[in-house]
Amino acid sequence: MLRRMNGPVTLRDVALAAKVSVSTASRALTGAGLTSRGTEQRLQRIAAELGYRPNTLARGLKTRSSKLVGLVVHNLTNASFRVLAEVVGERLRAAGYQMLLCVTSDEPERERETIATLTDQRVDGLIICPTGRNGAQLAMLERGNTPVVCVVRQDPAAEAETVLAADPEGAYAGTRYLLELGHRRIGLIVGRQETTSGRERLSGYRRALEEAGLPFLAELVHAGPYVPETGLAGCAALLDRPHRPTALFVANHESTLGVLRGVAERGIAVPDGLSLLCYEDMPGLAWQRPAISVVDSGAVAMAELAADRLLQRLGGGAGAALRRGQEYRVGARLIRRQSCSPHTEA
Amino acid sequence: MLRRMNGPVTLRDVALAAKVSVSTASRALTGAGLTSRGTEQRLQRIAAELGYRPNTLARGLKTRSSKLVGLVVHNLTNASFRVLAEVVGERLRAAGYQMLLCVTSDEPERERETIATLTDQRVDGLIICPTGRNGAQLAMLERGNTPVVCVVRQDPAAEAETVLAADPEGAYAGTRYLLELGHRRIGLIVGRQETTSGRERLSGYRRALEEAGLPFLAELVHAGPYVPETGLAGCAALLDRPHRPTALFVANHESTLGVLRGVAERGIAVPDGLSLLCYEDMPGLAWQRPAISVVDSGAVAMAELAADRLLQRLGGGAGAALRRGQEYRVGARLIRRQSCSPHTEA
DNA sequence: CTGTTAGCGCCTTCAC
């Protein structure tokens, strides 16, 4: 039972040792039941003894399936992306796929390269938070029969299915919560209006105000990129004024860090001096004292859904067809903790 | 210039279009200068026009190199692992490799499976934070000429190079800093003593105390797993007592969250009522008010070094040889912010 | 149920 060379044990080695043809060995080990019960077990045993492991590359070359799926996100700092990476990775693993994780920093050029490389690797599928500038390439992938699922952001040109957060509803629910607590001057710190989430969260806020018969005041809104500095600047813009808001809605967790600092530096007590509500949950917020109330954007659900859709399409069974442009929304959820209190004053 | 079928453009298509043999096309495109300047450029152009992209699987099958590298970590919550994923991913990408990210939850069985799968995928290399129970498999990889670099934790059986934090020195430096501020009763909340980092950070603390001529008091130490709850429990154990410590050293960032809450709930002012020093930096800590002083364990440097060593060994140039059992330590760094103040009292 | 034959797409001797 000597092997002819060093290097990994190949199917040929197993076949040789078992005195059968390579194809029989293949059939026995892929276990589709295309061989007699006896040889199947015998080959399984011999393969195990020899420490045989199939070469995924060779198999993939033949079957046109690499068992690789790309996950493309902007970074790993954002809690949603982190959740995405963990959840999707786990789901894929359970289904026999491996995850190629790529970070684009939200730069179109990087994204372009990334998609190209993943294509070269012949990934079986792709889950991506698109920049919106490489939709054509994504559409090309779909056309080449490689399923693509967009998450968090949309890219119409990609013609792919998309899993989004219910941002308009989430922001509406959050604002509404503050209104029901009696707040009338509600500040909003929100993402750049060039992004979908930035726009949608602002619109949810506006709608809640309108329904409550309150005017929309631009002076109560501060928009900026998804970084802590935005929160800090927002505090300066909204809190350092005579008639300051009694509640502050911070529409992303990156800005929240800056707001926490801005509020602390001004010696403002939460929730007595200011009610604080944030968007997107992350571990740190529940551990703050007072614990920060949030609108959870549902990152886990988004990740699960994205994985579901991709796996279904990979599986080829029911629901495997591309639902072109189909848009899924996962619900946001208000989590009441300690940072918001009723406002009782004219 | 019609292609015979749908599906990706193959090298053969390019050769056909250029009226050269497949091998010439191959040589021209791999660009080793084995063909005439003219045909090389011509083929580059034609390939580009046709949108040719090499099939990594096929190439890998031949060259025995998948251009894939596995990164195996326990989770993506821990800041060091996150940094590892981002930095290593970027370094690999720049070097033409793709990263297969795998999460083991620190479970040996999961790790075993993961290593097996990565082996099947014929990864060119592996960076792993080992559980310590699958060293034999890792050693097997090395023997099969696949470089392995261990990070954060060691696994003697793996016989691999290892990049570690300088935990003994870091904990020593942190404790020493508090001592120099005049503190004499310094509490320590530290990781489980079954882990290397848990033991090493405790030992650094002890050494600093001894050097200062202070006794080691078990009552000032609380050990537990890397979760916020440990910090909360540690507060109960160390702060709810008559003669409480004047400074608290929290030796991992997971516990820090719990400590922040525990301290806030007790109405203890930082740093006046208690100096607080944490281990492992993360974005949130710098944004806290007061900003939390930390001993940065050097996750970025560890990631860089691990990537360096792996790429060197993959590159095959100088320094490509395995330095069996070689252990690298990256320095910890004290970052003074606002959470520690001098203790001035008998 | 099993063996034989043909590739998957690419690289790489070996000739010319």
Add this chain to the structure above:
DNA sequence: GTGAAGGCGCTAACAG
């Protein structure tokens, strides 16, 4: 400098 031929390890017809 270029072409022809063989094979990486595996699977999938096609025969028997």
